[in-house]
Every structure is written in structure tokens, then in C-alpha cells.
Amino acid sequence: MRLYCDLCVAPRGRAEAEELARLYRLMGVRWVAVEAGDPAAARGLAEVFRAYGVEAVTRVTLEASEWGDAVKRLKRLAEEYDVVVVRPRSAEAARLAARDPRVAAVQLPPGMARYMDKSQAALLRESGAVVELRLRVLLGGGDPRLGLRGVMVAARRAAAYEAAFAVSSCARSRWEAWPPMTVVGLLVSFGVPPPVARLSVSGYCLQALRRGLRG
Amino acid sequence: MTAWQLAAAAAASGLALLLAWRLYKRLRVVEERLSRLEAGVERLEPELSSLAAGLGFVRAALSKALESLEAEEALERLRRRRRRRYIVFRVVTEDGQPPAPEELEKAILRSLERLGGQLAVALGRVQLVYYHSERMAGIVRASHDTKYLVLAALGLVRRVGGRRALLIPLKTTGTIRRAKRALGLPQREQR
Numbered sequence: 001m002r003l004y005c006d007l008c009v010a011p012r013g014r015a016e017a018e019e020l021a022r023l024y025r026l027m028g029v030r031w032v033a034v035e036a037g038d039p040a041a042a043r044g045l046a047e048v049f050r051a052y053g054v055e056a057v058t059r060v061t062l063e064a065s066e067w068g069d070a071v072k073r074l075k076r077l078a079e080e081y082d083v084v085v086v087r088p089r090s091a092e093a094a095r096l097a098a099r100d101p102r103v104a105a106v107q108l109p110p111g112m113a114r115y116m117d118k119s120q121a122a123l124l125r126e127s128g129a130v131v132e133l134r135l136r137v138l139l140g141g142g143d144p145r146l147g148l149r150g151v152m153v154a155a156r157r158a159a160a161y162e163a164a165f166a167v168s169s170c171a172r173s174r175w176e177a178w179p180p181m182t183v184v185g186l187l188v189s190f191g192v193p194p195p196v197a198r199l200s201v202s203g204y205c206l207q208a209l210r211r212g213l214r215g
Numbered sequence: 216m217t218a219w220q221l222a223a224a225a226a227a228s229g230l231a232l233l234l235a236w237r238l239y240k241r242l243r244v245v246e247e248r249l250s251r252l253e254a255g256v257e258r259l260e261p262e263l264s265s266l267a268a269g270l271g272f273v274r275a276a277l278s279k280a281l282e283s284l285e286a287e288e289a290l291e292r293l294r295r296r297r298r299r300r301y302i303v304f305r306v307v308t309e310d311g312q313p314p315a316p317e318e319l320e321k322a323i324l325r326s327l328e329r330l331g332g333q334l335a336v337a338l339g340r341v342q343l344v345y346y347h348s349e350r351m352a353g354i355v356r357a358s359h360d361t362k363y364l365v366l367a368a369l370g371l372v373r374r375v376g377g378r379r380a381l382l383i384p385l386k387t388t389g390t391i392r393r394a395k396r397a398l399g400l401p402q403r404e405q406r
């Protein structure tokens with residue numbers, strides 16, 4: 001059985017973390033990155049996952065509109081968390097985040113799918129960072145078409161420009177989790193080749209975790 | 216004018232005349248060759264046009280043959296036995312109670328229709344072929360070309376019969392026997 005990875009889980013407490021860990025064991029997910037309000041809480045939740053046999057690291061998402069300001073916070077966060085993911089608010093932040101060795105992944109929300117272009121892909125390839133696409137936007141209720149389109153465009157562009165991309169759930173409870181085979185099915189339905197789709201929930205995701213632990 | 220001067224003028228005019236005569240003769244030769252060449256081109260023209268017509272015919276025949284080959288391949292695809300895929304999945308519900316198989320199948324079909332439309336439902340020919348309520352696991356049959364769409368649709372099911380539920384695809388196989396083996400059923404139940 002192939003072993004999978006989820007680049008983002010954000011359980012709200014120990015009970016949800018235990019439920020998620022049990023579910024991830026069933027799904028074949030063996031590596032996760034846990035996001036929480038502060039580093040101590042994230043480490044505590046990561047311990048819960050490890051107790052169930054799911055390897056866990058801590059992660060944080062840094063919002064960056066001005067890279068000059070963000071870089072000061074990034075230095076502090078990189079010491080406190082294992083994996084730092086940047087959610088850029090401008091093209092400049094997206095480009096510079098992709099080049100920074102402390103950044104493991106650049107998160108692209110559906111509205112920013114157009115930033116996944118040729119030069120962004122080249123920067124990501126050079127540095128070894130990955131693009132993170134969140135699937136929680138599809139479960140928010142209401143019309144999922146906009147979110148679906150954003151994820152589809154970003155995934156297809158990343159695959160076309162040969163950039164590494166990881167699809168994460170950012171599940172707060174087990175009801176927001178995405179089985180890896182479902183993610184692969186969704187990506188292949190979007191037009192992503194099956195081997196690349198499988199890498200997005202295994203190899204590319206692990207690449208981001210390893211980069212975060214090294215950085 | 217002296218006799219010498221007269222002789223020199225006569226010699227010069229004689230030389231000029233000689234040169235003009237030779238030039239005239241060379242021009243005649245070139246003219247003859249040109250006319251021969253023209254005659255040759257005139258002779259070749261109908262042959263070339265007939266060759267072009269022949270090539271056009273060959274090209275048309277080839278494209279017709281290719282078209283019929285493509286049509287034959289498409290028909291062969293239609294004639295070929297429809298390949299099926301069996302997707303093994305587990306059900307997780309809020310209260311731990313297994314949902315009814317009819318509700319489960321309805322939820323899967325609704326999710327597939329929401330994702331891929333009615334055409335996907337028709338092409339996929341999705342059916343819940345096996346359901347083990349104690350193990351909370353089942354097997355869904357789909358056509359091989361809609362396998363990924365059905366996998367995606369399974370993951371999009373978040374409610375079954377009004378209760379929160381999650382369907383987790385575990386394995387895809389080509390035969391129901393292998394699918395049952397993947398579920399870990401005893402040998403006698405695999406038939």
C-alpha cells in the first residue's frame with residue numbers, strides 16, 4: 001500500500017486530533033504537518049498523532065503582502081516551527097517566498113491561481129519549495145465552483161510547468177479530511193496525469209516536509 | 216591622310232566587323248538553345264501536370280484509408296467488452312451506525328451527478344455491488360473510463376441519510392473477487 005502525506009491538519013483539540021489520527025491510519029496517511037495557534041499547542045497535537053503511528057511535524061502559515069515585513073516574522077517562526085508555509089498577498093511576495101530557503105511551501109488560494117506561472121515554477125524548481133493547494137475551500141458550503149476552478153487552474157498549471165505541488169486538507173475535524181485516493185481522482189478528473197496526481201499526496205508533500213525540517 | 220593611317224583604319228573596321236559577326240553567331244546559338252529549352256518545357260508541362268494529378272489522387276486515397284482506419288478503431292472500441300472497475304471503500308459515520316445500502320448508493324450517485332453531471336452517471340454505470348454492514352465497507356462498480364471521477368465523487372460524499380459520513384476508497388481492482396479479497400473477507404464469502 002502506498003503511504004500518503006497531508007501537508008496541513010489543524011485539529012481544534014486533542015479529541016479531534018485523536019479522531020483524525022485514527023482516520024489517517026485507516027486512509028494510509030503516515031506523515032502530517034500540524035497547524036495550531038502557538039508552537040507548544042502544535043507540538044502537543046503532533047504528539048497525539050505520533051502516538052497513533054502517524055509521523056507529525058509542526059507548521060505555521062505566514063501571510064505576506066510586503067516581503068520586507070514578512071521576512072522579520074519568518075526568521076522567528078522558522079525557529080519555532082518545523083515547517084513554514086507562506087500565503088502571499090502579492091506577486092512580489094509569491095516570487096520572493098519561493099526563493100527563501102526557510103519557506104517549505106507557498107500556499108496559493110483559489111483567487112491567486114494566476115500567480116502559478118512559468119517564472120514562479122522555475123523559482124520553485126530551483127529552490128525545491130512546493131506549491132500548496134488547500135481543499136477545505138470546497139467544503140465551506142455555498143457554491144463550490146469558484147474554489148473548484150481555482151484549485152483546478154493552479155494544479156494544471158503546476159503540472160504543466162513541472163513545479164512540485166502538494167494538495168492538503170487543513171482538516172479541523174475528521175469530517176473535513178480528504179482521502180488521498182479521492183484527491184488523486186479529483187486531480188485526474190481536472191486533467192492532471194495520474195502519476196503527478198499521486199505525487200501531490202505523497203512525494204511532493206514529503207519534499208516540503210523534508211525541506212521544512214532542513215531549513 | 217597617309218597610306219599607313221588608311222591601312223590602320225581599314226584593319227580596325229575589319230576587326231570590328233569580325234567581332235560583330237562572331238557575337239551575332241554566338242547569339243544565334245543561344246537563341247537556338249533557348250528555343251530548344253522552351254520546346255522541352257512545353258513537352259514536360261503536361262507530363263508534370265498529369266504527375267501532380269496522380270499524386271493528388273494518391274493523397275486523397277491515403278486520407279480516405281486513414282479515415283476508415285480511424286473509424287474502424289472507434290468501432291473496435293465500441294465492440295470491445297466494457298471494462299469494469301471495482302472500488303473498495305470503508306464508511307465512517309458520526310454515530311458508528313452503518314447506513315442503509317440504498318441510502319449509500321443514492322448518496323454516491325448524487326455526488327457523482329453533482330461533480331460530473333448526468334452524462335457521467337450514465338457513462339459510469341455506478342452500482343453498489345456489495346455492502347457489508349458489520350464491517351462498514353462496500354464495493355462500488357464503475358466503468359474503467361470514469362474510475363477517477365467516481366473516486367472523486369466518493370470523497371465528496373459528506374452526508375448519508377441525513378447523518379455525517381465519510382467514504383474512504385481503499386483499493387481499485389478489475390474483478391469483484393479481488394475486491395472482496397482486499398476487504399479481507401473469508402474465502403467462502405469471496406465467491
